[in-house]
Amino acid sequence: MMDGVFISDFKNLVKAVQEFEGVTRKSSIDTVTSLLTESYNVSGDVVIDIGDDASAIDIGNNQVVLIAADGIWGQIMNVNPYWAGYCSVLVNVNDIAAMGGKPLAMVNIMSVKHDEIYENLLAGIKDGCLKFGVPMVGGHLHPDGEVDSLGVAIVGIAKKDKLITSFGAEVGDKIIVAIDLDGKPHEMFELNWDTTYDKDKQLVQDQITAVQYLAERDYIKSGKDISNPGILGTLEMLLETSDKGAIVNLEDIPKNENISWENWLKSYPGSGFIFTANEENCEFIKKYLKDYSIEANVVGEVTGECSLYLVNGDGEKLEVFNQKTNPVFKSKKE
Amino acid sequence: MMDGVFISDFKNLVKAVQEFEGVTRKSSIDTVTSLLTESYNVSGDVVIDIGDDASAIDIGNNQVVLIAADGIWGQIMNVNPYWAGYCSVLVNVNDIAAMGGKPLAMVNIMSVKHDEIYENLLAGIKDGCLKFGVPMVGGHLHPDGEVDSLGVAIVGIAKKDKLITSFGAEVGDKIIVAIDLDGKPHEMFELNWDTTYDKDKQLVQDQITAVQYLAERDYIKSGKDISNPGILGTLEMLLETSDKGAIVNLEDIPKNENISWENWLKSYPGSGFIFTANEENCEFIKKYLKDYSIEANVVGEVTGECSLYLVNGDGEKLEVFNQKTNPVFKSKKE
Numbered sequence: 001m002m003d004g005v006f007i008s009d010f011k012n013l014v015k016a017v018q019e020f021e022g023v024t025r026k027s028s029i030d031t032v033t034s035l036l037t038e039s040y041n042v043s044g045d046v047v048i049d050i051g052d053d054a055s056a057i058d059i060g061n062n063q064v065v066l067i068a069a070d071g072i073w074g075q076i077m078n079v080n081p082y083w084a085g086y087c088s089v090l091v092n093v094n095d096i097a098a099m100g101g102k103p104l105a106m107v108n109i110m111s112v113k114h115d116e117i118y119e120n121l122l123a124g125i126k127d128g129c130l131k132f133g134v135p136m137v138g139g140h141l142h143p144d145g146e147v148d149s150l151g152v153a154i155v156g157i158a159k160k161d162k163l164i165t166s167f168g169a170e171v172g173d174k175i176i177v178a179i180d181l182d183g184k185p186h187e188m189f190e191l192n193w194d195t196t197y198d199k200d201k202q203l204v205q206d207q208i209t210a211v212q213y214l215a216e217r218d219y220i221k222s223g224k225d226i227s228n229p230g231i232l233g234t235l236e237m238l239l240e241t242s243d244k245g246a247i248v249n250l251e252d253i254p255k256n257e258n259i260s261w262e263n264w265l266k267s268y269p270g271s272g273f274i275f276t277a278n279e280e281n282c283e284f285i286k287k288y289l290k291d292y293s294i295e296a297n298v299v300g301e302v303t304g305e306c307s308l309y310l311v312n313g314d315g316e317k318l319e320v321f322n323q324k325t326n327p328v329f330k331s332k333k334e
Numbered sequence: 335m336m337d338g339v340f341i342s343d344f345k346n347l348v349k350a351v352q353e354f355e356g357v358t359r360k361s362s363i364d365t366v367t368s369l370l371t372e373s374y375n376v377s378g379d380v381v382i383d384i385g386d387d388a389s390a391i392d393i394g395n396n397q398v399v400l401i402a403a404d405g406i407w408g409q410i411m412n413v414n415p416y417w418a419g420y421c422s423v424l425v426n427v428n429d430i431a432a433m434g435g436k437p438l439a440m441v442n443i444m445s446v447k448h449d450e451i452y453e454n455l456l457a458g459i460k461d462g463c464l465k466f467g468v469p470m471v472g473g474h475l476h477p478d479g480e481v482d483s484l485g486v487a488i489v490g491i492a493k494k495d496k497l498i499t500s501f502g503a504e505v506g507d508k509i510i511v512a513i514d515l516d517g518k519p520h521e522m523f524e525l526n527w528d529t530t531y532d533k534d535k536q537l538v539q540d541q542i543t544a545v546q547y548l549a550e551r552d553y554i555k556s557g558k559d560i561s562n563p564g565i566l567g568t569l570e571m572l573l574e575t576s577d578k579g580a581i582v583n584l585e586d587i588p589k590n591e592n593i594s595w596e597n598w599l600k601s602y603p604g605s606g607f608i609f610t611a612n613e614e615n616c617e618f619i620k621k622y623l624k625d626y627s628i629e630a631n632v633v634g635e636v637t638g639e640c641s642l643y644l645v646n647g648d649g650e651k652l653e654v655f656n657q658k659t660n661p662v663f664k665s666k667k668e
Contacts (some may be wrong), residue, residue, distance in 0.1 A: 046469055054472070055472045057438045057471070057472035059397070062397070067438075067441050067471065067472070067489045068472065069441035069442065069443050069474045070474050071443045083502055102401055103380060105379075105380060105389060105391045107401050107402065109403050109405045109443055109487070111481075129376055130376055132376075133376045135376050136403060138389045138401070138403060140405040141405075142405050142417065146481050147480050149445060149481075151443030152402060153401070153443070154442075155391070155401045157393050157399065214617065238504050246348050
């Protein structure tokens with residue numbers, strides 16, 4: 001059993017996921033959420049708001065405009081501003097892709113203290129735009145910044161009744177983890193599972209269109225792109241938004257064989273998604289995504305209990321997250 | 335001549351406008367513009383990009399999605415975070431309004447060092463959302479920020495063939511300055527001409543809809559919202575984007591009588607726009623906006639020479655900006 005995980009290792013793995021910074025730092029988002037919720041109802045057009053990868057606003061004719069924003073962690077910014085710029089495009093494009101949407105354009109808000117960082121940052125942004133085929137159309141520069149920081153917002157469009165959201169998971173849904181396995185860890189950031197930088201831009205862009213295709217044909221019931229909290233942290237966020245739990249078989253998760261399970265579960269993939277779907281659609285989803293270098297597999301099932309359990313190859317079962325005791329974020333319903 | 339400006343004062347006034355920080359700090363935007371221009375063509379959908387208040391992306395059916403981003407000056411943030419939050423909404427909403435668009439929703443990117451700033455900031459954002467009727471639907475928080483900073487991006491929608499842009503000014507167009515005169519300088523920031531905070535939210539929201547109305551009926555040829563560079567700095571930005579010049583009669587600019595000319599020309603109004611229009615439409619525009627507490631007046635004419643001249647009540651004429659020697663920003667064509 002090449003990738004088998006024995007019980008003592010398994011306990012340590014679960015602990016590592018629970019204590020992972022990518023998971024724990026999500027909880028401070030809760031404050032923003034609760035304080036801004038009151039502003040939602042000023043307009044009747046918001047159909048999806050905080051809690052999903054992007055928010056959706058109804059513009060009529062069964063169309064929604066999607067909007068999302070992401071900042072870049074200071075540590076990446078200072079160590080490798082080029083990569084920070086590139087990733088600012090990647091994370092935003094994936095937010096729109098994960099909703100089944102088409103990314104349209106981005107704007108940025110930059111603060112710049114060191115000129116040399118600035119030029120590398122812009123070069124990375126530009127290369128990200130060219131790779132993903134999404135233009136950076138404007139922005140705001142704090143020219144007298146006290147720090148170097150970068151925030152990017154993205155806008156996209158989707159069909160209102162075909163949106164992939166985090167709210168749609170139902171008991172009995174199959175859980176699919178879909179990741180491009182053809183990549184390598186970034187040489188400076190080992191948890192960045194880079195699958196786009198060396199890849200042909202057409203294939204990178206086709207990966208986004210492939211998710212749109214599955215969304216528009218109703219293959220997917222709910223979904224989210226795998227981001228900082230990693231594979232299980234992201235799944236837990238989806239489950240919290242849907243008020244559901246799950247049982248996941250660790251060894252069914254598609255994985256590049258050169259990476260340890262711990263690093264793999266913490267990785268931010270270049271193209272990676274959690275989906276839930278009806279059983280009869282899973283084979284098609286797997287087959288369809290394979291043509292776009294995305295390995296998809298059914299890893300478990302959605303349950304009515306608000307816990308995420310992980311099972312290893314020997315049938316041993318551990319609770320990773322529990323929405324009462326250690327949620328990744330609390331959904332705004334609570 | 336109550337508000338008459340004599341020649342020595344007039345020279346000082348022009349100098350003050352030229353040296354105003356709100357004007358001079360715009361020029362560093364040029365670098366971002368030139369470095370990112372290459373990314374525009376990755377998608378064929380961008381119809382308006384950097385150089386305007388917002389960028390526009392074609393989504394078919396004669397509709398464009400508008401997107402803009404603005405940061406908040408550090409000095410406002412530290413002195414009065416509540417007002418910084420409120421203004422982050424105001425400036426973004428005005429960016430969409432100035433294009434003749436309907437604001438849909440905003441997202442923010444925050445970095446927080448001091449918790450007490452944070453709560454005031456969120457309270458200001460919330461009140462801004464309620465005042466302008468535009469929801470803040472998501473965002474990204476840097477919880478371990480080294481500084482307190484706030485960036486907001488906004489998305490809106492407009493009819494493609496009815497957009498108000500900065501590109502549309504033509505020789506012979508009348509120049510209209512339209513400002514809500516019913517307000518007061520903010521007690522901590524004397525150049526913030528606040529006309530929204532104490533005003534009924536319905537009227538504030540109607541001011542935005544009023545610009546949409548004029549845009550959708552083709553009354554306006556080009557326009558821009560008056561922002562940090564003030565009345566003449568903003569006009570100059572519009573002229574630079576259109577490759578035009580202007581002659582402006584100082585004393586025709588609508589002005590609150592309690593404010594000095596210097597402060598007035600440097601002020602950031604709560605609701606203020608520069609428009610150009612055909613002569614036959616000017617009376618209607620003036621009359622229509624008056625119903626929404628916006629005083630509009632024809633202040634001069636667009637010329638083919640790339641200079642902005644200001645004329646006082648005695649007919650004395652001074653050059654304020656010259657696109658060859660002291661532009662506010664260089665348009666990307668140069």
